[in-house]
Amino acid sequence: MSPIYIRPAREQAEHDRLILFLEAKYQKKYEVLINKGESKDYALKVGTGTYFPDLILQEARKPAGVIEVETGESTNNLEALAQWVHFGKAKVPFHLYVPVLMYDAARRFCEMHQVTVTEIWTYRSLMNGFDLVRVFHDPQAVAKSGKGPVAKVVAMPKQVEVPRSEPAIEAVEEILAKIGSREAAKAAAKAAARPSVKTIVKSVVPVKPVAPVKPVAAPAPAPAPSKASTQVKKAAAPAKPAKPVKPVKPVKKSSKPAWKPAPKPVKKAAAKKPVVKPVIKKVVAKKAASKPVKKAKAAKKAKARPKKR
Numbered sequence: 001m002s003p004i005y006i007r008p009a010r011e012q013a014e015h016d017r018l019i020l021f022l023e024a025k026y027q028k029k030y031e032v033l034i035n036k037g038e039s040k041d042y043a044l045k046v047g048t049g050t051y052f053p054d055l056i057l058q059e060a061r062k063p064a065g066v067i068e069v070e071t072g073e074s075t076n077n078l079e080a081l082a083q084w085v086h087f088g089k090a091k092v093p094f095h096l097y098v099p100v101l102m103y104d105a106a107r108r109f110c111e112m113h114q115v116t117v118t119e120i121w122t123y124r125s126l127m128n129g130f131d132l133v134r135v136f137h138d139p140q141a142v143a144k145s146g147k148g149p150v151a152k153v154v155a156m157p158k159q160v161e162v163p164r165s166e167p168a169i170e171a172v173e174e175i176l177a178k179i180g181s182r183e184a185a186k187a188a189a190k191a192a193a194r195p196s197v198k199t200i201v202k203s204v205v206p207v208k209p210v211a212p213v214k215p216v217a218a219p220a221p222a223p224a225p226s227k228a229s230t231q232v233k234k235a236a237a238p239a240k241p242a243k244p245v246k247p248v249k250p251v252k253k254s255s256k257p258a259w260k261p262a263p264k265p266v267k268k269a270a271a272k273k274p275v276v277k278p279v280i281k282k283v284v285a286k287k288a289a290s291k292p293v294k295k296a297k298a299a300k301k302a303k304a305r306p307k308k309r
Helices: 009-026 077-088 100-113 169-193 227-236 293-304
Strands: 031-034 042-046 049-051 055-059 062-069 094-099 119-125 130-137 152-155
Touching: 009 031, 009 055, 009 062, 009 119, 042 077, 049 077, 062 077, 062 152, 077 094, 077 100, 094 100, 100 119, 100 130
Parallel strands: 062 094, 094 119
Antiparallel strands: 031 055, 042 049, 042 152, 055 062, 119 130
16 A cells, blocks of 8 residues: 555555455465555564555465555655665565556666566456556566565554444433533523612602693674675676677688699709710821932032032
8 A cells, every 4th residue: 555645536446456356366376465445454564664565475474475556646756765665675576566558657766766676567457357467577686685684574453443332312311401400500590690670760750730721712704695685786787788699601612722832843864975985096107208318428429519610
């Protein structure tokens, strides 16, 4: 098991499955002691240090081999320093199992830290098991490990889990009764600790009686007019004659039709004049007839000569 790295759950399951697979492989020849998962049942004591490899091969109660299984995440420099170096000094064959893709890294770490490994195996998970291939083998690795004491196998005491006893029902009831009595005692102590409230009675001041209000006399109603006076007033005011109503003249129907606005004349669109393209005439200049140069020169010479007398 790795003391410095916590593997993911998927890789840890594959790691434990390979340990069981190797146990079935080697148990025909050796006595196989395993530390599966986080268990620490068997230890390997190398010098003053105590380590917990994944498998220990034992023969006649003596260690005959040490096997360490690594995953892709645990194949690193810290793991090589923490375990591989010490397993190589145990004076027994040391077998290292790594994934196929991590072989080069494991070989490089072994050469860097001078780990005397006897065999390096690569594994690949299959449906019903594992595909194991031995890639490296050094039969003289144990002799190269140098002088020192042989490793010893130490069986660690197993931790026995003590089952928890369930409390009896009567004990639970007693505990609840004690808790209730304690709470009641606390409530009574709080009530006793509160200060007493004194009732303060104020003297009531007597109220003076209010004088009664005198009723206000209502105004006397006006006397109703007599019927004789109303008849006199009506006789005094003669009625006005109504104005005669003028007869309404009948509306003559006009023979002329109702006036309608004259429609606006629609302007005709002006006809587009055809665009006349100018005709470009090519004027070819006529070459002037070239006079004979020789005749012109002869005429000039003849003029220039004086006449003979």
